[in-house]
Amino acid sequence: MVGQRHGAQGGSGASASPRDFVRRSDLRGALALLRDWGLIFATAFVAEHIGTAWARAAAVLLIGRIQFGIGEALLHEASHHNLFRTRRLNDALQVLYALPFFVTLQAWRAEHLRHHRLLGEPGDHIVDDYGHYGLLDPQPRLRWIWFGRPLCGLVAFDYLRGLFEINRPRDWAVVAGTWAIVLGAGTIGGHLELVLLYHVLPQLLVFAPLLYWSEIADHYRTRTGCRSRTGALANWFGHDNGYHEIHHRYETIPFHQLRAAHRALLGDDAETATGWWSVWRQVSRPDEPVPERWRRFWPGGA
Numbered sequence: 001m002v003g004q005r006h007g008a009q010g011g012s013g014a015s016a017s018p019r020d021f022v023r024r025s026d027l028r029g030a031l032a033l034l035r036d037w038g039l040i041f042a043t044a045f046v047a048e049h050i051g052t053a054w055a056r057a058a059a060v061l062l063i064g065r066i067q068f069g070i071g072e073a074l075l076h077e078a079s080h081h082n083l084f085r086t087r088r089l090n091d092a093l094q095v096l097y098a099l100p101f102f103v104t105l106q107a108w109r110a111e112h113l114r115h116h117r118l119l120g121e122p123g124d125h126i127v128d129d130y131g132h133y134g135l136l137d138p139q140p141r142l143r144w145i146w147f148g149r150p151l152c153g154l155v156a157f158d159y160l161r162g163l164f165e166i167n168r169p170r171d172w173a174v175v176a177g178t179w180a181i182v183l184g185a186g187t188i189g190g191h192l193e194l195v196l197l198y199h200v201l202p203q204l205l206v207f208a209p210l211l212y213w214s215e216i217a218d219h220y221r222t223r224t225g226c227r228s229r230t231g232a233l234a235n236w237f238g239h240d241n242g243y244h245e246i247h248h249r250y251e252t253i254p255f256h257q258l259r260a261a262h263r264a265l266l267g268d269d270a271e272t273a274t275g276w277w278s279v280w281r282q283v284s285r286p287d288e289p290v291p292e293r294w295r296r297f298w299p300g301g302a
Contacts, residue, residue, distance in 0.1 A: 016264040018250040021257040028256045029074075029083040032239055033096055036070045044198040056197065063198055064206020065237055071101035071203070072211055073241035073255065079109040082254040099178045101203065102163050104171040111166050116251060119225060120296050125165075126219055127296045132158070135220055138300040142284045146216070150209040159208035217279040218244045219297045224271045227282070228262060231275040235259070245270050 040063050047059035075097045077083040078090040083097075094105035111125055118124040130136050133145050149155055167175065186192035217227055229235070229242030243258040246266055253261050262270060273279045295301040 018253065018261065018265060020264075021250070021253045021261040023257060024082060024085045024254045025256065026084050026089070028254075029077070032074055032083075032255075033070070033093075036066050036074070037096070039066050040198070044194065047198075048194070059198065060202045061206055064202035065210070067101075067199075067202055067207040068210045068214075069238050069241075070097050071207060072214065073239040075101065075103075075105070075108060076112065076241065077239070077255050078105055079112050080251055082252065095178065099175060100199070101207075102175050102179075103166055104174050107166045107168060107171040116248065119248065120219070120294050124296075126215060129158075129162075129215060130220060130297065133216075135216070136296075136299060136301055140299050146213075146280055146283070150212060153205075155212040156204040156208045158212060159204070213276060213279070214241075216283065217273065217276070219294075221283045221285075221298055222271055222294060223291050225294045225297070226271065227279070228270055228272045229275060229279065230262075230272050234275060 043059045043062050043066070047055045074083055078094065078097060081087045081090045084090050084093070091105060098105040098108060115124050115126055120127065127136075133149070134140050135142075135145060149158075182195065183192065186195045217229060219226060224245065226245035226248045228245045231242065235242045239255045240258045241255065243262045246253065246258055246262040249265070250261065273282055290298045290301065
């Protein structure tokens with residue numbers, strides 16, 4: 001069933017139906033995972049082959065960007081049973097997109113579906129996170145929040161804090177068991193430092209800030225409740241994860257149909273930004289009337 005969460009259908013898509021875009025594909029899900037993990041291993045291999053500090057630093061930055069496509073976009077798709085055609089397959093392959101990021105699919109899904117159900121209401125973790133960041137203060141320190149906190153590494157602590165809020169003891173047991181195998185194999189094979197350098201470090205230094213900015217971009221200071229990011233390169237890395245408004249309206253549309261659905265069903269009615277700088281300009285614009293329905297996403301709305 002296609003679920004509409006808020007808003008009305010865009011004017012340019014009056015003849016289109018959301019059901020036209022609910023076409024899941026095992027092949028596309030598998031190719032998306034193969035592309036991302038293949039790029040990560042290839043990047044690490046090239047960096048080690050070059051062997052310089054600059055090559056390794058560049059690899060950490062690129063791998064963290066690719067990780068966002070797995071640990072945010074594809075994990076998100078699996079949480080909605082959209083990555084593959086069957087629920088069983090979405091759940092069974094969590095070792096490829098959930099457990100590498102220290103969370104179980106079940107725990108992540110429970111929090112995320114609550115966010116959909118309570119969008120902009122008490123109990124929505126996005127509202128709680130905005131409050132923690134200081135975004136809901138009457139006069140938020142936006143430059144510090146957007147630029148300072150990521151540069152100082154504070155968002156890595158936010159990311160770790162979030163894991164402890166999401167995971168329950170049984171989830172941590174699954175995560176710990178998986179990572180015991182990974183770290184044990186890395187130690188026996190003499191490659192433990194590579195696991196830390198090319199997976200854990202990018203996750204904390206790059207993936208976590210991207211996750212942080214994405215969370216702010218999705219809903220903060222929006223007039224319609226959701227903001228979409230339409231930049232081509234970012235959406236290539238993120239499997240069209242930037243098309244956020246269409247996802248909230250019709251959460252059963254899979255990732256490879258989001259761009260077409262956005263254009264057909266929302267058209268000019270969508271609230272959009274092209275990239276991170278465009279988002280910054282929108283969230284830091286001068287004061288304006290606050291939409292009552294979405295006041296909890298605005299300064300002073302806590």
